[in-house]
Amino acid sequence: MKYFKINTRINIANSVSLLVLFCVVFCTLNSCEMDLTPYSDVTSETLVDSDEGVKLMANGCLMMMKEQLTNDTRNMYVRHLFQLTEFPSDNVIIVKSTPDNLWYSFNREHIPDQFNTTYLWYTGYKIIMETNQVINKIAIDEASPEKLKQYVGEAYFYRALVYFDLARVFSFPPSHGTEKPGVVVRTTIDGDDSKARSTVGDTYKQIISDLRIAAGLLSMRDNSNINESAKYGNKWAAYGLLSRAYLFTQQYDSAIYFANKLISEGPYNLEPRETYINSFWNSSSSDEGLFVIYYDKTEDKGGASIGSMYNGDGAGWGEVFPSKPYQNLVARFKNDIRNQFIDTIFSGTNVAKYPGSSFEMFYINKFSNQDGIATLNSPACIRLSEVYLNRAEAYAHTSQNQDALNDVNTIRERAGLSGEELVTLTNLTSGHGYADVLDAVLTERRLELAFEGHRRDDLLRNQIDLNRSYVSAQNMDGNTDIYPYNGPRQVYFIPLNELIYNPACVQND
Amino acid sequence: MVQKLLKKPKLIVILFFGLFCFAVSNAQIVVKGTVSSAADNTPLPGAAVIVSGTSIGVITDIDGNYEISVADTNATLQFSYVGFLPEEVKTGRQAIVNVSLVQDLLRLDEVIVTAYSEKSKTEISSAVVSLKADEINKVTVNSVADMLSGKVAGVQVQNSTGQPGSAGDIRIRGVGSVFSSQKPLVVVDGVIEGSYSPNDIESVTILKDAGATGLYGSRAASGVILITTKSGKSGKSLITAKVSHGIKRPEFGNFAVMNSEELFDYHSQVFSPTVFKSIRPRKLLNQDYNWIDNTYKQSQLTTAYLSATAGSEKSNYFLSVDYLDDNGTLITTNYKRMSVKLKVKNNLGEKLSVTSDISGQFTKDQYPHWTLSQGAFRLMPWDNPYTSGNELVYDVKKAGWYSNVPNNPYHSVQYNRYGNYGVGSSGNFAVNYVIIKGLSINSRTSLSAGFGKYEEIESPLSYEGEPVGGRIFNSINFSYSYGNTTLLKFERNFGIHSFSGLAGVEGGKYIVEAGYGGNGKGILPGQEVLGVSGSIEKATGNKAEVASFSSLAQINYDLSKKYFVTVSGRKDGSSKFSPNNKYGTFYSASASWLMSNEDFIKQFSYINYLKVRGSYGAIGNETFPDDNYYPYFPAFSAGYVYNNQTAYYPSNPGNMNLTWETSYPLNFGVDLGLFKKAEINIDYYNIHTKDLLFQDPLPLSQGFDFQWKNVGEIRNRGIEIGLNATLLNTRDLSCDFNFNISSNQNELVKLSDKPGVENIIISSSSQRQILEVGKPAFEWYMPKWKGVDTQTGKPLWEVIEYDAASGSEVARDTTSDYNSATLQPVGSPFPKFNGGFGTVVSYKGFSLNVAFSFVYGNKIYHYTRQEIDNDGANTNLNAFKLQDGMSRWEKPGDIATHPQPKIGGNSNAHEYSSRYLEDGSYLRVRNLTLGYSLPKKIVQKIKLAECTFNLSVDNLKTWTKFTGMDPDVPLYRSDIWTLPGLSSFKYPINKQYLLGIEIKF
Missing domain, CATH: 2.60.40.1120 (Carboxypeptidase-like, regulatory domain)
Known part of the structure; x- marks a missing residue:
């Protein structure tokens, strides 16, 4: 017992010092900073706090159109947009079936769970969400700094552009009835998960409203030149999109008004014939590209690029070729420069056949060759030629036939056509075989805007059936394939993950 | 006294x-x-x-x-x-x-390492399983997970892949929280997430219920694995040397793709006769290249291990060196690892002891581009990687390949390299001071640092590197962490009352700086450093931190060595939640009654051990998958650029209300020892998890696909039974048998913040699972396959018609229109039961050890088959070879499993549906080991202490109906791209034959 006691006493001293140690450890550990925030991420509040932050958000919208944001490298906003709109058209064929869902654009066996429509929808709304953050958190008035007006204006521009893209892919144009379902329109930050699709009419009202606000706020980013400015939302591109939007809503006077405004007041000009082909390859130096999604020369997306399906050079796949009807159309006039968008691939002196198939090989190079790289390209979302032809179509619908043909001929002349190759009211039917002026305009649109995703819209908008009675992998025997303009598969299904989690959203027929 | x-x-x-x-x-x-x-x-x-x-x-x-x-x-x-x-x-x-x-099967006096302390088996009141090295280290593996495969009731191990260096994944007791990481906490010698070399393991303890894990609080939501590594021993020095060498072969299970002739026949059904004739000439039949056999080959592995221990009463040490050189069956893959460890213990006087443990590790990992690993299964036998001049084909388009691939992977692997290099070291210093007898203070500090480099080198001579003049990508990671646990421990007896316990604090921080480097373009063939490249495309780098702080306490009480009670509590703070929700308080209590110490049991001489025990607690969980360090934070991220300018995009909706998930595990168990020869353990548990941490799906139009939320409640219930028996035990011959089985059922109890919503559907790509209130959670959710229409050869799915007003089911019909098929629950990815059994037979110096593992009653979604068994949807890749009992529809009246093949597929028959959902049950001979120890007399003559030879075979045989490569699939969500029970392309597992020798002297 004695021994035990002595021991205890000695240890009281020790215990005290240990207790101190214990407290020191406790305090050291406890003082560890527990309120940690990310090093690389910030909140939207931090961003909207400065003009520079708003600019970086505007950049974010454009980046999302350009980049591959998921593990699946095929997933890219512009790739899906251009493929989903062009591949169902009568301009192209595919030489074989593929596990890529782009196949369904050819055989029209759409499903709601396509990865391409899902990604386009998802990323589109991600961009819209970012624009909503800017638009709802920043109050703009006359006195606001020009820079801030530009950045906020861009937000309106990108929101309108994305709603327009989504409306084209997932809903019928207003000419099929404005009461049909459009897309889910979200303009606030904290909306409920459940939100019904707006009508087509309201969807286009939103697009036009955003574009008009954008046109008022926008000038040219950082007062740059027209090429640099075209990499961002800008005033002139807003006018151009307004002409397109009013064409869709059949408000032809307004379409003509904004086309006029752009053509007469804007600094953009039609690219001369000499540099025309290159203006697609290196669109950021184009004089007529109003708005391009810019890829730097280090940002080649290889086999995931838009051009990779059209052009087998370099990292390209080269599996989608021009359809026979389109080839015949463009080949009617040898000096039409637009023939140069199609490269015939030879094997010796014969036209090469795609391996394991009987398809002759023709590569489309419209989305290629930026900085000499086969799969690199900065696609133009709107260019001046289209605006001329928007105006032409509006003129045609309002019986201003000569004005319509003038615009058509402006485009034809630039392509290198002259004399009887141009369309006049006299040679319209006899010489060229057009049914009417609208037919001439739509054919010119088909020639000029080929592979840029407009052909399907043109037919749909004007309620013309789609004729794909030619050989393509989904129609190996070249059977008659005429799909009615109002057929349900003219538009894609709303992605399943929207329908499941947003019960108010209805599916397309 | x-x-x-x-x-x-x-x-x-x-x-x-x-x-x-x-x-x-x-x-x-x-x-x-x-x-x-x-x-x-x-x-x-x-x-x-x-x-x-x-x-x-x-x-x-x-x-x-x-x-x-x-x-x-x-x-x-x-x-x-x-x-x-x-x-x-x-x-x-x-x-x-x-x-x-004679070995005591029950090992009542065995000391078991438990949370923060050691206890004898009789004192433990909770569900704990302890295994010694000799029970588990027969298999040559990379992690403790693989060692435990089929060994413990309630523990499931996924074999993962056969990639060298890959470790199995382990899960304890079913699925609590599918979205948060369900990895059990691994504690090595008291250090949370410490590192170890499998050869250094002395024992492994698995803590399954709240009573046992409670002290680890939030970190232990998915159970705890305590690893104790070998320590120095006092006495004469002992050196152990182990060398083994083996071969392995890829194991493809039932899976096979077509050869030239089979593919030719198949295509003749896909294309119309005229088209077929024009595009598939008969000469194709002369070309039959076997891509799989030439890509996955027999390979070798070598291991060497040396350990030394010696010491006196004052101090001792343990030293080990471990080396592994593992060649993968996939050509070019290789994994090398070398580790060293030194553990020194010093007794500085009677009261103070210091243990320091320092270890270091080096790893080198070479892996292939996916075009090679997956290409082997997709490339068509009509394409030859070599030209007629026996040179590797470079341009596959010019060579006219039929396969839809951009390049010849064999050409690229000559030049390109994808690898990971890692160096890591850790130090662990523990001080133990006995203040007075029965009261001690124990402080453990750990420091660790890791450095890793990931590289991609694509030579300008290769298809991948050519367009940019060669490419080098580097990503350099650096991480370090520190932590301290300081505990005051006491122990005191008052007659028949014994008390012990501890109180203390624990905290630490983990800092990772990741992804430094960039993408360099323009290199010469053979160059491998980033600096030589002509242009560096984009510099990258990021940093993240996680901090935690906890205070904890535990009290143990026992009365007369018959009644035991343990109570523990813990307060945890985590930096992963918003400032208002950082702290959570958790607790657990357990009690047991050692009935065999009661006189009324003692009269039954055949019962030599009987214990009943129970536990309950509240355990927090704050783990997130994918290195998600700031899940609460509403984030805009940078990293991508536009026009060479910074661009911010929304990356996480954030949730300021996000808080701890808490599970309430209730456990009852019985341990029974009979005839001194058999031990039976039975456990029943009911784990109710509340505030489930969940990636709550959002409609895509919100701009995010999910938000982290505490969404509801899930319950897991199950039974685990373990049996160990000595069937025979004579001087020369002995035979032991062990068996374990467990069964788990889960159910979604409640969805909290969604009034009126009765289910959540989760998805990854197009695969979906449903959680419905009152039903088993995570059932596969898809159109139900109803076979092939015998008249049209078209696919059939089920349509359920509902009454518009009441919503109740009216009728069931079939349709050939994929988009009209009804999405419905069609089976669970989780097994009805699983387990393992094994036997050890010893005769004189020989021993034979066989271990089986089994899984029954789960449904696997065979995604690989969806990709390549698609009725003509893709005629430019090789196809799944039909197995016994499968047939394709050819003409009206045919009863077939597969629709008529057509170009582009037949009416979307290859889209997501239960057509590709398969029975995942299997029985596998996980390991068979034949050992022989040289007789003592001979051993002594050659002046050794021990000499043992081992021949072991892993994955010897698997019985299963599953048509894929391996029915052993992950049963959890490892990242947002997967779902539990999904089987896609993977590195095939190995059948491994290993011959080893172990010498002690």
């Missing part, structure tokens, strides 16, 4: 008197002998030999020899050794008494 004090830890008594005994001996009879194990005749060093009725005793030396003096010929010697049944021998006139001890 002294007697009483010293009686407790037996070993101290023995040590004390062992040293003492020579001093007091005077002209008595000296008895010598060897103590060995009855099972295999190996000597037992450190066994206690005590003269009965006295305090005189010695312990055996390294060779099991002892020498003791006894008073007279009536003396009785008691022999005892941890893990063996004690034996008494009357010495009589014998001068040599050799004893062989």
Whole structure:
């Protein structure tokens, strides 16, 4: 017992010092900073706090159109947009079936769970969400700094552009009835998960409203030149999109008004014939590209690029070729420069056949060759030629036939056509075989805007059936394939993950 | 008093008197002998030999020899050794008494490492399983997970892949929270998430219920695996050397793709006769390249291990060096690892001891581009990687390949390299100070640092590198962490009342700086450093931190060694939640009754151990997958650019209300020992998890696909049964048998913040699972496949018609329109039960160890088959070879499993549906080991302590109906791209034959 006691006493001293140690450890550990925030991420509040932050958000919208944001490298906003709109058209064929869902654009066996429509929808709304953050958190008035007006204006521009893209892919144009379902329109930050699709009419009202606000706020980013400015939302591109939007809503006077405004007041000009082909390859130096999604020369997306399906050079796949009807159309006039968008691939002196198939090989190079790289390209979302032809179509619908043909001929002349190759009211039917002026305009649109995703819209908008009675992998025997303009598969299904989690959203027929 | 004090830890008594005994001996009879194990005749060093009725005793030396003096010929010697049944021998006139001890299956005196302390088996009130190295290290593996495969009830191990260096994944007790990481906490020598080399493992303890894991609080939501590594031993030095070499072969299970002729026949059905004739010439049949056999080949692996231990009473050390060189069956893949470890323990006086443990590791991992690993299954037999001149094809388009691939992977692997290099080291320093007897303070500090480099080198000579003049990508990661645990421990007895417990604090921080480097373009062939590249495309780099702080306490009480109670509590803070929700308080309590210490049980002589126990607690969870360090934070991220300018995009909706998930596990268990030969453990548990951390899906139009939320409640219930029995135990021959089985059921109890919503559907790409209130969670959710229309050859799915008003089901019909098929629950990815069994048969020096594992009643979604068994949807890749019982529809009236093949597929028959959902049940011979120990006489002649040979075979045979490569699929969500029970392309597992030799001296 004695021994035990002595021991205890000695240890009281020790215990005290240990207790101190214990407290020191406790305090050291406890003082560890527990309120940690990310090093690389910030909140939207931090961003909207400065003009520079708003600019970086505007950049974010454009980046999302350009980049591959998921593990699946095929997933890219512009790739899906251009493929989903062009591949169902009568301009192209595919030489074989593929596990890529782009196949369904050819055989029209759409499903709601396509990865391409899902990604386009998802990323589109991600961009819209970012624009909503800017638009709802920043109050703009006359006195606001020009820079801030530009950045906020861009937000309106990108929101309108994305709603327009989504409306084209997932809903019928207003000419099929404005009461049909459009897309889910979200303009606030904290909306409920459940939100019904707006009508087509309201969807286009939103697009036009955003574009008009954008046109008022926008000038040219950082007062740059027209090429640099075209990499961002800008005033002139807003006018151009307004002409397109009013064409869709059949408000032809307004379409003509904004086309006029752009053509007469804007600094953009039609690219001369000499540099025309290159203006697609290196669109950021184009004089007529109003708005391009810019890829730097280090940002080649290889086999995931838009051009990779059209052009087998370099990292390209080269599996989608021009359809026979389109080839015949463009080949009617040898000096039409637009023939140069199609490269015939030879094997010796014969036209090469795609391996394991009987398809002759023709590569489309419209989305290629930026900085000499086969799969690199900065696609133009709107260019001046289209605006001329928007105006032409509006003129045609309002019986201003000569004005319509003038615009058509402006485009034809630039392509290198002259004399009887141009369309006049006299040679319209006899010489060229057009049914009417609208037919001439739509054919010119088909020639000029080929592979840029407009052909399907043109037919749909004007309620013309789609004729794909030619050989393509989904129609190996070249059977008659005429799909009615109002057929349900003219538009894609709303992605399943929207329908499941947003019960108010209805599916397309 | 002294007697009483010293009686407790037996070993101290023995040590004390062992040293003492020579001093007091005077002209008595000296008895010598060897103590060995009855099972295999190996000597037992450190066994206690005590003269009965006295305090005189010695312990055996390294060779099991002892020498003791006894008073007279009536003396009785008691022999005892941890893990063996004690034996008494009357010495009589014998001068040599050799004893062989029989293994005690129940090992009641075994010390089990538990949370923050050690306890004897009888004291434990919770569901705990402890395994010694010799029970689990037969398999040559990379992690403790693989060692435990099929060994413990309630523990599931996924074999993952056969990629060298890959470790299996382990899950304890079903699926609590599918979205948060369900990895059990691994604690190595008291260090949370410490590192170890599998060869250094001395024992593994698995803590399954709240009673056991409670002390780890939030970190233990998915159970705890405690690993104790070998320590230095006092006494003569011991050196262990192990070398093994083996071969392995890829194991493809039932899976096969077509050869040239089969593919030709298949395509003849896909295309119309005229088209077929024009695009598939008969000469294709002359070309039949086997891509799989040429890509996955027999390969070799070598391991070497050396450890040394020595020490005195003052200090001891343990040193080990471990080396592994593992070539993968996929050509070019290789994994090398080397690790060293030094553990030193010093007793500085009677009260203070210091242990330091330093280890370092180097790894090098080479892996292939996916075009090679997956290409082998997709490339068509009509394409030859070599030209007629026996050179590798470069341009596959010019070569006219039929396969839809951009390049010849064999050409690229000559030049390109994808690899990971890692260096890591950690130090672990523990101080233990005994303040007074029964009260000590223990402080453990750990520091670790890791450095890693990931690289991609694509030579300008390769398809991948050519367009940019060669490419080098580097990503350099650096991470370090520090932590401290300081505990005050006490232990005090008052008569029949014993108390013990601890209180302390724990905290630490982990900092990772990741992804430094960039993408360089323009290099010469063979160059491998980033600096030489002509242009660096984009510099990258990021940093993240996680901090935690906890205070904890535990009290244990036992009455008369019959009734045991443990109560613990813990307060945890985590930086992963918003400032208002950082702290959570958790607790657990457990109690047990050792009935076999009661007289009314003691009368049944065949019951030698009986314990009932129960536990309950509240355990927090804050783990997130994918290195998600700031899940609460509403984030805009940078990293991508536009026009060379910074661009911010929304990356996480954030949730300021996000808080701890808490599970409430209730556990009851019985441990029963019978006839001293068999032990049965039965556990029942019911884990109710609330505030489930969940990636709550959002409609895509919100701009995010999910938001982290605490969404509801899930319940897991199950039964686990373990059995160990010695069937035969004679001097030369013994036979042990073990068996375990467990069954788990889960159910979604409640969805909290969604009034009126009764289910959540989760998805990854197009695969979906549903959680419906009141139903088993995570059932597969998809159109139900109803076979092939015998008249049209078209696919059929089920349509359920509902009454518009009531929503109740009216009728079931079939449709050939994929988009009209009804999405519905079609089966669970989780097994009805799973487990393992095995046997160890020993005869003299030989031993045969066989371990089986099994899973029953789960549904696997065979995604690989969806990709390549698609009725003509893709005619430019190889296709799945139909197995027995499968057939394709050809003409009206055919009863077929597969629709008529058509270009682009038949009416979307290859889209997501239960057509590709398969039974995942299997039985596998996980491991078979044949061992032989050289007889002691021979071993001694060559001056060794022990010499053992082993021949082991892994994954010898699998019985399953699953048509894929491996039915062993992950049953959790490892990242947002997967779902539990999904089987897609993976690196095939190996059938591995390994010959090893182990020498001790």
